[in-house]
Amino acid sequence: MKIVRGLAPMQRWATQQTQNKKSIGFVPTMGALHEGHLSLIRRARGENDFVVVSIFVNPAQFGPQEDFSRYPKPLQKDLSLCRRAGADVVFFPKAEALYPTGYQTWVTVESLSKPLCGSFRPGHFRGVATVVLKLFNLVKPTRAYFGEKDFQQVRVIQQMTSDLNVPVQVIPCPTVREPSGLALSSRNTYLSSKERTAAPQVHEALVSARESLKRGHPVPKVLKETRTILNKTPKSKIQYLEFVDPKTLVSTNTPPGRLMLAVYVGQTRLIDNLAVNTAKLSPDSSKRERDKT
């Protein structure tokens, strides 16, 4: 496994593979890798000639009061996990190379960046869209893999890629969870042992909201009840719980859709989301959908 720090060597390597008609699978990460990231690397491994993992804690996507400086950076462990999961290249650029003095160009995906996390983390998705485009230009991937735990991020990146005609296939991958249901996140390491016990209840509340929606309960009622449950969970304080159209991220009262949640457990902000597909409960309409295709 090759470790590349410089931008020019990374881009040269990528150009060479492209000229040799080799496919490149790309997994951009901020390090502190867990089984969620590894599932992306393994999938990339299965679908491409080469696999590149980037490790870069992107300052541009953190707000001034956020956890940029204390974000975990277990580099040696990360490298060994990348190697075992089958990465060919780990791209580990320096912040001053990606954002040199005089840097001033930003990519904004307007509507999709506004609701949900966007309304609580101004500038976050601008930072995400910009760094991902930069990494795409440096790594020149055929396919790029992103976890659906960050569902809004996936939508922002899909839209950016399509709007800007970036020749990269963006592949959303299922959230990996602990047996308790808690979505894996590098930020779970911030949780105290008491908070770790409370955290799975967040997912349970979301699952039970999904079941209510599937049973046909009205969206506003389900959201209200779930918010109450979540705020009663020890150590938990909801930031948002919304039911949205999965393409536009606009709130909707009509399933199917996606339940989107951000919650503080102690001082740690966790996000999660679930698809609510009502097909199973309305066999007739789902049959009609099938007959159409």
Place this chain on the structure above:
Amino acid sequence: MKIVRGLAPMQRWATQQTQNKKSIGFVPTMGALHEGHLSLIRRARGENDFVVVSIFVNPAQFGPQEDFSRYPKPLQKDLSLCRRAGADVVFFPKAEALYPTGYQTWVTVESLSKPLCGSFRPGHFRGVATVVLKLFNLVKPTRAYFGEKDFQQVRVIQQMTSDLNVPVQVIPCPTVREPSGLALSSRNTYLSSKERTAAPQVHEALVSARESLKRGHPVPKVLKETRTILNKTPKSKIQYLEFVDPKTLVSTNTPPGRLMLAVYVGQTRLIDNLAVNTAKLSPDSSKRERDKT
């Protein structure tokens, strides 16, 4: 010469050339081609295996009160000029393909887009940076050629390309002028015959300002005098005249630098600019510069 309208065929052709290690020279235009554009196409012809010219009047870079709808579109003449100048491909995309329903991604080059034209045409350089990045992703050029008549545009595109790690070499090319000195522009066709007589005086005023600066006259004095002269020119009304650092476009009182001008001649807005290099007048310092290299 191939005429390509679809985005996917354009990108496929470009990918194929890249895989064959062929270089692509790219000249993005809004059509209404003149000798300035043709000089770019011929230069691209000399330096690359293939030459692509795009013709696209980009709605995103026009303000609501500007000349988008009446911008000249002499397509047949343009195609014949491209052919004669040596283009291999003319890329002529549809607006609804480049900006489909739901389009929402914008590229902003912050500091460089603010002064000069940017302060009078809000959103203009955002539209330029965005469409040029899109075209770069579709045409995958090795080198892209831009005329220095649009000096601020060149700087915005250079900065965008470098900031976003776009693997394209941006090549600024000298302004082509009429024998009178008037910079060639598709918008010169808007001028009445009386205005066409007045227009060259704009360039004369700029040349004379350059000479004064070279002779060591103070920048504020020269700008003030030139503004007075320009506003006395029949049919002319100055929008801005500034002397700026050619890298940052920030106003400076210390040559070398660049004289930047926008002026209305009748209802037609014309721009022009001139490099002011003081080297000739200070042989000692220019010798020192040479010795350094």
